[in-house]
Amino acid sequence: MDMPRHHLELTSRLEHLAGASEALRAFCANLPIPPSDLDRLDLALTEALTNVIEHAYKLEEHHSIHLDFLRGERNITVEISDEGLSLPPEMLISPPVARELARDNLDALPEGGWGLMLIFELCDNVEYQTHGGRNKLRLHVNFTQNPRPS
Secondary structure (H helix, E strand, C coil): CCEEEEEEEEEHHHHHHHHHHHHHHHHHHCCCCHHHHHHHHHCCCCHHHHHHHHHEEECCCCCCCEEEEECCCEEEEEEEEEECCCCHHCCCCHHHHCCEEEEEEEHHHHCCCHHHHHHHHHHEEEEEECCEEEEEEEEEEECCCCCCCC
């Protein structure tokens, strides 16, 4: 059985963040996702899109961002795809590593990356890859309760 999926393309404008959030909530409207899980995915999506617009595209407003919403058996995945600047590998440290660095030496933390740390904290799994000039960030949020049958 195919799982529900929705594709959305938007341009790299901060004004489009609300539309992406609305699209996610519409996709999840009839799914058995607890509100708290939807809220954390929505916040992670907003933070990730803000990072793409501000950092990957340097606030240039004419670029495309592709979003795919996918429902798994017990989770929701959001895939964000862009052709902007890639994330430097040192920005992809996980929250436990970042917390350990902060405890030992705040100066050891990367200059930015607080938004990424928030994304890692909000999501159950985060994947990032870049290939052929395209960046893909996948945000996975598992249902905290057993989903009701659809």
